[in-house]
Amino acid sequence: MNATVTLADVAHARAGDKGNILSIAVFPLDAAHYEWLKQELTAERVATQFASRRPSHVKRYAVDSLQALNFVLEDALEGGVNRSPGLDRHGKSLSYLLLSMRLPPPD
16 A cells, blocks of 8 residues: 555646736545545645745635635745746646645545
């Protein structure tokens, strides 16, 4: 039995941006894993996963009616679309950085 799973094994994600703010919504592939996801996928863990992007603040919103978690990372896009020299200034592909996170497996 694996000691950890990647988030991509149990969820999918969608990223968006507004200025220098990155937003990533995470949805479990199996509705039965939503409570586990709420327990394991904390704002602190996401902040650690995105430490190289140096977000100034990470906030998590649980959207129970959609069985989704939304993470808002402030100052994570190198200044945003018009200021960043990065290849993905919009942050659309950054959901894959989150999905590569390793977590304890669900029960």
